[in-house]
Amino acid sequence: MDTSTLLSTGLEPARVRFAPSPTGRMHIGSARTALYDYLLARRTGGQFILRIEDTDTKRTVPGAEQELMDGLRWLGLEYDEGPDVGGACGPYRQSERRELYHEQVTILQEKGAAYPCFCAPDRLERVRRERQKQKLNTGYDGLCRSIDPDEARRRIADGERHIIRFKTPRQGSTTAVDVLRGPITVPNSQIDDYVLIKSDGLPTYHCGAMVDDHLMAITHVIRGSEWLSTFPLHALIVRAFGWEEPVWIHLSVFLKPSGKGKMSKRDTSVALDSGYSIYVSDLRDFGYVPEGVLNWIVLMGWGVSEGDVMTLDQMVDRFDIANLSPAPAAINFSKLDHFSGTHIRALRTEDLAARIKPYFTSAGLTVDDARLLRIVPLIRERLVTLDDCLPFAAWFFKETVEPEPEELIGKNLTAAQSADVARKAYEILAGLPAITLTTAEPPMRHLISDLGLNANQVFGILRAAVTGQTVSPPLFESMEIVGKEKVLERVSRAIIILEKM
């Protein structure tokens, strides 16, 4: 089947939908599906649609839908149609499309491809156990298939509780084509008479998704491989309606970092303990940049031969569904760090400044924008996540710093020797018209050789004195920003501390 390649190379605009159920937090698996949806839509000049599949009223959790929308927007995956933006095929919440499903399923019943079932849950349970004992497939036994349509109508009119089932062909087999795997054939005996409409009147996924994909003119269905087993059923339903099938693409699953099995609750908490998470909002809170997260997840299940650092637009240019991988992928968090840091380094100074500013203000610091702009180039290549800006630069916005006395002592020196070094450095710095990298470094280098010490020892003392910490951005550039007055003040304070030791 070459249609997939054809369609994905931009000849025809694709209408693609991301259809999550609002039952929990948005994780990277969903994000990656949405990303691929988005890429295919943009690549072909089509539309990317958000549809909320909230037909399980018991499992729907408040706030989940909002988290989904926030997550998509944070990642930069703007959708063209959706619950909060509208569109020509709305409503975009399945719970608001009840009548539509009933209309369609009625048509299916008239075609003889669906039927009402009055069996109570406890009978279903009994049947299931019985068939299991006989080593048969644990499906519905089809009892209600034989009910006369008129009698069924009467019972429904009497208000009898019922559901609608799909009448799966008993004989033969069904073949459906997945872009990544080719034709998949399953004997029809393996496909149950699945429920289409539940007794609460809402459709199951099998019904809701198929009806909506058709009504919304979806051309490509990208979803998780957990749907592979019911894939032939879905093809059967679409065909029973007489509709054209979309192009089907089943993505691989994400495995835990070890590659042995999928992420469990335990794996999730282990990740959390190391500062990682599979949840999109956590990643945002941890200071990862969306560009990095996107680059990270896009490469799990898709590959490029070279040049794997990409922006969203660059992904759009290169994306092709035919290159997706059907094999499961193990999550690799250290790669997330790599892509996050790489994209942070690529940000323009103003952009990065705007992104890290909130971290300082949240820490209770008052941020001077002009100063922040000068700090950014100094810390840019040191950040893996945005919140790393705090340990590197928070001290810039503090009136005073509090170095640990021991840290003021130079390597292999005594406190007294260190005080002496600090005094000499003070004199040199005090004699300068202004402290900058170009004015301060040469004389300080001279001091080092005059004293017969090394740069590490002398700069270490000054670093602790001026920044209050042992790890910091480059010393002289930092001093330049802090200003001569404050540098001298801090060095003299360090001298006093050292003399008291």
Place this chain on the structure above:
RNA sequence: GCCCCCAUCGUCUAGUGGACCAGGACGCAGCCCUUUCAAGGCUAAAGCUGGAGUUCGAAUCUCCAUGGGGGCACCA
């Protein structure tokens, strides 16, 4: 138990019968740079799950085995 899917360095992957003594990236190791921490540069180690076939020729096609994954709900 039944059905379905998958299989290239530790991990993500490129590879679509000859251009592959298998390319890139992360990580790891070493070296260089260096003012701490980074970043950057260079170098190295590391792989086609196994077995049968098809073919002049297989990582690439077929079959089997093994391993892994998914599913068997009035959940999605």
